[in-house]
Amino acid sequence: xxxxxxxxxxxxxxxxxxxxxxxxxxxxxxxxxxxxxxxxxxxxxxxxxxxxxxxxxxxxxxxxxxxxxxxxxxxxxxxxxxxxxxxxxxxxxxxxxxxxxxxxxxxxxxxxxxxxxxxxxxxxxxxxxxxxxxxxxxxxxxxxxxxxxxxxxxxxxxxxxxxxxxxxxxxxxxxxxxxxxxxxxxxxxxxxxxxxxxxxxxxxxxxxxxxxxxxxxxxxxxxxxxxxxxxxxxxxxxxxxxxxxxxxxxxxxxxxxxxxxxxxxxxxxxxxxxxxxxxxxxxxxxxxxxxxxxxxxxxxxxxxxxxxxxxxxxxxxxxxxxxxxxxxxxxxxxxxxxxxxxxxxxxxxxxxxxxxxxxxxxxxxxxxxxxxxxxxxxxxxxxxxxxxxxxxxxxxxxxxxxx
Numbered sequence: 001x002x003x004x005x006x007x008x009x010x011x012x013x014x015x016x017x018x019x020x021x022x023x024x025x026x027x028x029x030x031x032x033x034x035x036x037x038x039x040x041x042x043x044x045x046x047x048x049x050x051x052x053x054x055x056x057x058x059x060x061x062x063x064x065x066x067x068x069x070x071x072x073x074x075x076x077x078x079x080x081x082x083x084x085x086x087x088x089x090x091x092x093x094x095x096x097x098x099x100x101x102x103x104x105x106x107x108x109x110x111x112x113x114x115x116x117x118x119x120x121x122x123x124x125x126x127x128x129x130x131x132x133x134x135x136x137x138x139x140x141x142x143x144x145x146x147x148x149x150x151x152x153x154x155x156x157x158x159x160x161x162x163x164x165x166x167x168x169x170x171x172x173x174x175x176x177x178x179x180x181x182x183x184x185x186x187x188x189x190x191x192x193x194x195x196x197x198x199x200x201x202x203x204x205x206x207x208x209x210x211x212x213x214x215x216x217x218x219x220x221x222x223x224x225x226x227x228x229x230x231x232x233x234x235x236x237x238x239x240x241x242x243x244x245x246x247x248x249x250x251x252x253x254x255x256x257x258x259x260x261x262x263x264x265x266x267x268x269x270x271x272x273x274x275x276x277x278x279x280x281x282x283x284x285x286x287x288x289x290x291x292x293x294x295x296x297x298x299x300x301x302x303x304x305x306x307x308x309x310x311x312x313x314x315x316x317x318x319x320x321x322x323x324x325x326x327x328x329x330x331x332x333x334x335x336x337x338x339x340x341x342x343x344x345x346x347x348x349x350x351x352x353x354x355x356x357x358x359x360x361x362x363x364x365x366x367x368x369x370x371x372x373x374x375x376x377x378x379x380x381x382x383x384x385x386x387x388x389x390x391x392x393x394x395x396x397x398x399x400x401x402x403x
Contacts, residue, residue, distance in 0.1 A: 005350035006386075007309035008204070015205070016072070016205055016206055016207065017205070017392060018069075018203045018204065018205045018339060019120035019204060019205075019206070020202065020203050021061070021072075021181070021202040021203060021250045021356075022046060022199070022200075022202040024041075024200075025041060025044075025046045026041060027039060027041060027046070027059070028042075029061060029062055030060060030061060030062065030183075031060055031062055032057060032058065032059055032060070032099065033057075033058045033060050033090050033097070033099050033182070034055055034056050034057045034058045034090075034099050035051070035054035035055040035056055035057035035185070035187055035375070036051050036054040036057060037049060037050055037051050037054065037057030037184070037185035038051060038184075038266075039057075039059045040095060042115045042151070042270055043403070044200055045130050045198045045200040046059065046100065046183060046198065046199045046200070046202075047196055047197075047198050047331055048082070048184075048185035048189070048192050048196060048197045048198075048199075049185070049195070049196045050080065050185055050186075050187075050194055050195045050196070051186065051189045052189070052190055052191060053189070053190060054187060054342050055098075055211065056099070056123075056184060056185070056186055056187050056367055057184065057185045057187075058085060058088075058090075058099045058182035058184050058185075059182060059183040059207040060085070060088075060090070060099065060180045060181065060182035060183075061180050061181045061182070062180075064178045064180055065086070065087070065154075065178065065179070065180075065181060065204065065206060066087070066127065066154075066177055066178040066207075066208060066209025066210065067154055067155045067156065067206075067207035067208050067209055067210060067389075068152075068153075068154055068204050068205055068206050068207050069151065069152070069153045069154075069204070069205040069207065069333070070084075070086065070151070070152040070153075070154075070202075070203075070204045070205075071149070071150070071151050071152075071201065071202070071203050071204075072084065072149070072150055072199055072200070072201060072202040072203075072398050073147050073148065073150075073199065073200050073201045074147070074148055074150070074197060074198060074199050074200075075145075075146065075147045075148070075197070075198045076104060076106055076108055076196075076197040076198070077108075077195040077197065078108050078144055078197055079129065079291050080108070080185075080186060080188070080195040080196070080197060080363075081105075081106065081107060081108075081186040082106040082183075082184050082185060082197040083103040083104055083106045083121065083123075083184045083200075083330075084103065084104045084106070084150070084152075084181065084182070084183055084184065085099060085101055085102065085103050085104075085123060085179075085180065085181060085183075085184060085219060086101070086152060086154060086159070087102050087105060087154065087176045087178055087180075087213070088099050088100060088101030088102065088103075088123065088175065088176070088178050088179045088180050088181070088225065089101055089176070089180065089285055090180070094124070095124055098121050098124045099123065099124065099182055100123050100124035100125045101122065101123060101125065101176050101179050102120055102121075102122060102123075102159065102173075102176065102191070102232055103120065103121045103122070103123045103184065104118060104119075104150060104152055104161055104169075105117055105118065105119045105120065105121050106184075106197065107119070108142065110171075112181040114139075115133075115142050116131050116132040116139070116140045116323050117134070117138075117139075117141075117142045117148070117150075117168075117381045118132070118138060118141075118150055118161040118162065118168035118169060118250040119131045119132045119138075119164055119168065119169050120159060120161070120169045120171050121162075122175075123184075123272075125144065125175075126190075126350060126351075129171060129173060129352075130169040130170070130171045131253040132168060132169070132201075134357070135167075135242060137166050137167075138163055138166050138167065138168040141163045141164045141165075141166040141168075142163060142164075142354075143164065145312070147199075147200075148164055148369075149163075149164055149165075149167055150162065150163055151170075152265050152370070155210075155211075155305070156174070156177075156208065156263065156387055156389070157172050157173060157174035157177075157263050157336075157338055157387060158170075158171070158172060158340075159171045159173065162317065169224065172211060172338050172340075172345040172355075172383060173342070173347070173352075174263055174265070174336055174338070174347075174387060175350055176195070177209060177210055177211070177387075178209055181204075183199055183377040184233065185197060186233075204223060204304070208389065208390060209389075209390050210387050210388060210389055210390060211333070211387075211388060211390040212265070212385040212386070212387060212388075213385060213386055213387075214238065214385055214386045215255060215264065215367075215385060215386050216381075216384040218234075218237045218353050218382070219233075219234060219237070220234070220251065221253075223255065223256050223257070223263065224253050224255055224256065224257055225253070225254050226251070226252070226253050226254075226287055226373075227252050227253075227254060227283060228249045228250050228251040228252050228289045228347060228373075229243060229247040229248070229249035229250065229251040229371065229373055230242060230243035230247060230250075230251030230371035230377070231243070231251075232251075232253055237382065238380050238381070238382050239253075239369075239380070239381040239382065239384075240379075240380050240381075241253070241275065241369065241371050241378070241379045241380075241381070242371070242377065242378050243273065243371040243372065243373065243375065243376070243377040244374055244376060245376045247373060247374070248287055248373045248374050249287045249289065249372070249373050250288050250289050250370065250371060250372055250373040251289075251371035251373070252278065252283075252288060252289055252290055252368040252370055252371070253368060253369045254283065254366050254367070254368045255366060255367040255368065258364060258365060258366055259279065259280075259339075259364065259365070259366070259367055259386075260280075260363055260364035261339065261340045261341065262279075262338075262339060262367075262386055262387070263336065263337070263338040263339075263340075263386065263387035264277070264279070264341075264367060264384070264387075265334060265335065265383075265384075265385055265387075266334070266381055266382070266383060266384040266385070266388050267332050267334050267335075267381070267383045268297055268331075268332070268333055268335060268379060268380065268381050269330070269331060269332050269333070269379070269380040270297055270299040270303075270329075270379050270381075271299060271330070271335075271378040271379065271380070272295075272376055272377060272378050273298075273299060273300050273371075273372055273376055273377030273378065273379070274297070274298050274299075274370075274375055274377065275298070275369070275370050275372060275377060275379040276293050276294035276295060276296050276297050276307070276369075276370040276372075277294065277295040277297060277335060277337060277367070277368075277369060277370075278290060278292050278295075278309075278366070278367065278368040278369070278370055279292065279293050279295070279337055279339055279365065279366075279367050279368075280292050280293050280361065280362045280363065280364060280365035281293065281294075281309075281365045281367070281368055282341060282362075282365050282366065283366070284310070286331055286374075287352060287373055288309060288310070289366065290309055290310075290370070291310030291311065292307070292308070292309060292310070292311075292362060292365055292366075293306060293307070293308055293309075293344070293362075294306070294307045294309055294370065295335060295337050295346050296353075296364070297335070297370075297379060299329065299330075300329065301320065301323060302317060302318060302323065302347035303318070303323050303327040303335075303348050303352075303353065304318055304323075304326075304327075304346050304348035304353025304354060304358065305317045305318050305324070305346075305353065305354055306354045306374060308361065308385060311361065312361075315344075315354075315356065315359075316353075316354035318353050318354070318356070322351075322353075325351070326348050326349045326350075326351035326353070327348060327349070328349065332351055332382075333346070333348055334348070334350075334383075335348050335351055336348075341363070342356075342357075342359045342360070343355075343356065343357055343358070343359070344356040344359050
């Protein structure tokens with residue numbers, strides 16, 4: 001028992017400390033982007049005031065953060081919308097530099113009885129990706145006309161929030177892993193009355209960052225083993241998989257190292273036939289040759305669905321109208337599979353296509369690429385990667401003073 005306690009205390013001692021993101025006196029380390037809202041310091045708070053006829057404004061850190069725990073308090077006018085950007089960017093190639101990325105929402109919409117504060121909105125990109133319509137305790141945790149406290153924990157592809165100690169959002173999404181933090185004052189159109197939002201006690205624990213690490217070197221089959229039918233070749237840095245209808249046996253290319261908890265992504269181009277990304281799978285005898293989960297890859301339908309071979313069959317099958325919106329026939333598509341514990345989430349081209357919050361299936365096994373038997377199949381793969389922790393230290397060097 002003593003040794004266990006010693007180990008816990010040793011781990012706690014290694015955890016980086018929380019530091020102030022705002023010095024309480026100046027806006028050092030921040031810069032305004034977007035609109036022309038006015039930001040000032042008053043009574044140890046950052047105060048943002050609206051300005052008519054200007055777009056959304058953001059007071060942004062001059063450095064990026066990846067994995068972190070962020071705490072802050074806010075107080076807002078009941079008719080104003082706001083939020084805090086995390087892992088966000090402002091680059092000329094995206095809508096002329098408009099700030100975009102994850103926003104931890106400040107939504108005091110008591111009039112419409114929405115109140116999705118601490119939900120996650122993808123600013124200037126995908127819109128709402130985790131609202132609170134099914135989380136009544138979090139909605140009720142918001143305090144109108146009072147100080148509220150939010151905690152944000154971002155680790156790898158997991159982003160979680162709490163509002164006044166109540167769990168709010170629990171998002172799995174890996175579109176952006178690092179970026180700036182920004183305090184938003186929402187545009188108000190032609191409204192002339194001055195509205196304000198205040199922030200105080202902003203502090204952050206910098207936990208380093210996660211990066212994508214290759215699972216395939218792009219030039220050999222090292223680390224992978226072929227089983228079953230079909231042919232696998234490497235052509236101009238692309239892994240090309242082909243099968244003929246006369247071949248009844250399914251083909252698989254197995255990653256040699258088994259995986260339990262992971263986030264994997266790849267790009268694929270489905271020319272013809274059926275394929276898939278298997279995970280937590282196991283080789284077996286027979287024409288099918290495998291059991292386990294398959295994230296569906298197909299030239300025409302079901303992209304990003306979840307199928308359990310040798311088990312429950314379809315466990316999450318997307319609707320054709322949804323597939324038509326996110327899948328690109330005959331072009332490169334990006335698939336991401338996150339499997340951590342019993343939670344499984346699949347994305348295709350940034351759209352969540354399947355989620356199992358508490359799956360009862362196998363917790364470990366092999367990753368494999370599939371060639372379906374008894375079909376003419378051709379699928380191309382590239383950029384096969386796994387999400388890995390890069391460092392325990394700061395995400396990046398400061399671009400300006402942070403106090």
